[in-house]
Amino acid sequence: MLAVSKLLAGGHGLAPVLLKRACSVELDWDVRQKSRFEVADSLGRQLGVFLPRGTLVRGGDVLVAEDGSLIRVIAAPQPVLVVTHCSEHGTPFDLLRAAYHLGNRHVPIELKPDHLKIEPDHVLAAMLRAMHLIVHEQTTSFEPEGGAYSAQAGPAHQHVHDLVQHVHKHEEHEHDANQHEHDDEGHRHDGHGH
DSSP states (O other): OEEEEEEEGGGTTOOHHHHHHSEEEEEOHHHHTOSEEEEEOTTSOEEEEEOOTTOOOOTTOEEEETTSOEEEEEEOOEEEEEEEEOTTTOOHHHHHHHHHHHHHTTOOOEEOSSOEEEOOOHHHHHHHHHTTEEEEEEEEOOOOOOOTTSTTOOHHHHHHHHHHHHHHHHHHHHHHHHHHHHHHHHHHHHHHHO
């Protein structure tokens, strides 16, 4: 078995000709989120992958084997739920709210400007549909966010974090406004009692 303990994110620094010649492995998200796994590459070689804990392997990354050979990682198509907002009755803000609620449940989410992707889950699909979002099944690659504290978190993650904070403040404001209305009603009822 050929040991692999190095990963080049996005094949950074490699000449295109080297990437073209490299063999490949096709891995779904379940495998790519692990730092230790065994897999056969496109040449039929058995690879033992041992990466630093917490490393997420992405489509387009390149694994470097102990013999110096390069292995391109392809994100394998897998079943996902694609979530979009309803253009008739909703707004793109509905997607942001959905991402916030999914994030609170620690659900892996792939964020795109016009849709979200999550792994199939009928309970979450029902919740999203109840939020007036459109949910449909698709088989495609899945590249969820790495999380704010992962080694691969970058400026995009901070941007998403800021957006989620905005949603949270908006929901707190709505809650405070509703509480204020409720308190006002309570004072009016107290006034009638005197």
